[in-house]
Amino acid sequence: MTQLKKSSRKPRIIVSDIDYKRLTNLASGAQSQFAEVAEELQAELDRAKVVPAISVPADVVQMGSTVEFRSDNAQQRRVTLVFPGEADIAQNRISILTPIGAALIGLSIGQSIMWTARDGRKHELTVVQVEQPEPVAGDLASQNS
Structure with a gap:
């Protein structure tokens, strides 16, 4: 039982203030079409430590990041995390609303x-x-304001 509890605990995450604002608005707007994943995204944002964009460590997944990850089936994948309109599975560009x-x-x-x-x-x-x-x-300007 302790093993199960430990593995189901979610890790601490960091989100930039810019991503937090954009993604909160996206999750809110997607409630009617993608309720389940919009709720999951909002739950992730709610538990995130929100920091100024300039303070996000380079090894943290943000919008636009290219991420290499290993699945539980030992398969490794490389994807770029994008907004829904930019998603293209053929180019390994996956939507945040998945x-x-x-x-x-x-x-x-x-x-x-x-x-x-x-x-x-x-x-x-x-x-x-x-x-x-x-x-x-444009992103640099918004970080400096």
Whole structure:
């Protein structure tokens, strides 16, 4: 029983203030179409430590990050976490409004999390590597204001 409790406990996560604001609005707006995953995303945001974007460590998964992770079936995948309109599974660009996307946000290298796929099966993933996107001029301006 203690083993089960330990493995089901969610790791501490960090989210930038910019991502927090955008993702909270996205989750709220997606409630009617994607209620289950919108609620899961909001639950992740609610438990996150929110910090200024400039203070997020480089090894933390943020929007736009390219993440390499290992699944519980020992398979390794490399994906980029994006907003729904930018998702393209053929290019390994996964939406934050998917169960795996919501699970990845805020994790850092070495952290693991249990997540539930749309078919109801539970999986565990472990973050192996995180690469951040190049900053966009507009993002830099909003960080400095």
